[in-house]
Amino acid sequence: MKKITIKNPLDMHLHLRDEQMLKVVAPLSSQNFSGAIIMPNLVPPVTSIKELKNYKNRIKKAIGDDNFKPYMTLFFKDSYDYKFLKKAKKHITAIKLYPAGITTNSEGGVDNLDVESLKMTLDAMSELKIPLLVHGESDGFVMDRESEFAVVYETLAVSFPKLKIVMEHITTKTSADLLDKFPNLYATITLHHLYLILDDVAGGMLKPHLFCKPIAKRYEDRDALLNLALNAHPKVMFGSDSAPHPVDKKESCGCAAGVFTAPIALQALAQLFEQNKKLKNLQKFVSDNAIHIYEIKPRKKEITLVKKDYKVPSSYGDVVPMFAGESLSWSLEE
Ligand code: NCD
Numbered sequence: 001m002k003k004i005t006i007k008n009p010l011d012m013h014l015h016l017r018d019e020q021m022l023k024v025v026a027p028l029s030s031q032n033f034s035g036a037i038i039m040p041n042l043v044p045p046v047t048s049i050k051e052l053k054n055y056k057n058r059i060k061k062a063i064g065d066d067n068f069k070p071y072m073t074l075f076f077k078d079s080y081d082y083k084f085l086k087k088a089k090k091h092i093t094a095i096k097l098y099p100a101g102i103t104t105n106s107e108g109g110v111d112n113l114d115v116e117s118l119k120m121t122l123d124a125m126s127e128l129k130i131p132l133l134v135h136g137e138s139d140g141f142v143m144d145r146e147s148e149f150a151v152v153y154e155t156l157a158v159s160f161p162k163l164k165i166v167m168e169h170i171t172t173k174t175s176a177d178l179l180d181k182f183p184n185l186y187a188t189i190t191l192h193h194l195y196l197i198l199d200d201v202a203g204g205m206l207k208p209h210l211f212c213k214p215i216a217k218r219y220e221d222r223d224a225l226l227n228l229a230l231n232a233h234p235k236v237m238f239g240s241d242s243a244p245h246p247v248d249k250k251e252s253c254g255c256a257a258g259v260f261t262a263p264i265a266l267q268a269l270a271q272l273f274e275q276n277k278k279l280k281n282l283q284k285f286v287s288d289n290a291i292h293i294y295e296i297k298p299r300k301k302e303i304t305l306v307k308k309d310y311k312v313p314s315s316y317g318d319v320v321p322m323f324a325g326e327s328l329s330w331s332l333e334e
């Protein structure tokens with residue numbers, strides 16, 4: 001049987017939530033991955049070292065003995081100064097910036113993206129070598145939000161040349177093209193944006209479990225993402241943006257944004273890379289590139305996938321995953 005072993009798989013953008021949801025979803029990542037960048041958009045968001053340490057402890061409790069490292073992040077505030085960040089540095093891997101109100105639990109995000117208002121914090125982050133992770137969407141027309149944000153990425157990249165900036169969950173050719181223009185811009189790409197275009201979400205009957213921010217875009221956008229991921233462009237990393245919501249928040253009037261992919265991500269990536277005859281690049285996309293970009297030493301862990309049909313469960317607790325009830329052509333080795 002055809003097999004592939006991935007060394008130290010990493011998920012560079014993950015929502016683990018809290019309380020009961022954390023208990024359900026954390027083991028589904030910690031079993032399959034060596035580590036993950038943990039998003040700070042709890043309610044309220046993680047903005048102090050104390051909250052961050054407590055959250056990390058709750059994550060550790062939820063994953064039990066699994067060999068998995070949570071790489072913690074703070075929720076960006078333009079009031080973080082050098083003194084605070086110097087103390088925070090040993091507890092965090094990065095800081096995540098959300099424009100205010102742009103996605104799930106981002107109400108406390110940044111109102112003003114001017115360089116002047118961000119300067120104190122971003123200068124300190126540059127000096128302390130703390131990467132900035134960005135949810136890059138404007139508040140414009142939904143299909144144009146990410147392309148409209150390109151000017152912000154360009155301005156940040158030029159104004160803070162020593163700052164590593166990760167464009168999170170890119171969905172457009174416009175963002176893909178920025179990677180080769182600015183040395184300090186990097187990107188994560190999700191599983192679902194490699195599979196979906198807008199038509200899969202809203203072209204027929206509406207699919208709430210495929211609704212997320214940023215929304216899936218056009219064929220040419222997906223092609224640009226596939227080109228980066230399948231060829232393991234060195235500035236691109238896998239970040240699932242696995243974002244669980246309880247079924248009643250998804251199948252409702254006012255559907256929450258987020259696609260839940262953590263437990264099926266490696267299987268679905270193996271399927272996609274094999275179909276495109278690029279299986280040899282999967283290791284770079286789900287681990288090596290991230291290790292170089294973030295300069296981290298991940299926990300040692302090997303995950304073997306086998307070419308054997310895997311029927312995706314219809315739910316995990318009260319969360320419905322992508323591909324629920326469907327078959328994938330790769331499974332995790334038992
Ligand atoms: C994420 C969530 O649910 O926390 N939702 C999403 O649609 N991706 C937030 C985010 O990453 O935008």
Ligand code: ZN
Binds near residue numbers: 039
């Ligand atoms: Zn996210």
